[in-house]
Amino acid sequence: MNDDEPVFEKSKWGANRYCYNPRNPIGFGLIIASSVFAILMIVLMENRADPFEPSPEPTWSPSTYTYDLLFPTPSRKPS
Numbered sequence: 001m002n003d004d005e006p007v008f009e010k011s012k013w014g015a016n017r018y019c020y021n022p023r024n025p026i027g028f029g030l031i032i033a034s035s036v037f038a039i040l041m042i043v044l045m046e047n048r049a050d051p052f053e054p055s056p057e058p059t060w061s062p063s064t065y066t067y068d069l070l071f072p073t074p075s076r077k078p079s
Contacts, residue, residue: 007030
């Protein structure tokens with residue numbers, strides 16, 4: 001293994017693209033770490049775990065204020 005290998009190398013897929021260099025120990029570690037992270041996120045999304053857990057359904061309870069107290073109807077004069 002050559003110590004002069006760069007962490008990133010130009011990709012063969014495009015002119016301005018770079019990818020991790022597996023011949024560099026840091027590049028190889030980044031490949032492993034990003035793969036583990038991607039697999040972990042997919043598993044968490046599939047199981048709807050921790051950050052992907054849906055919010056609990058709100059429990060409805062009647063308000064302590066009634067609509068009439070907040071917005072009273074205008075009083076009418078008897079005819």
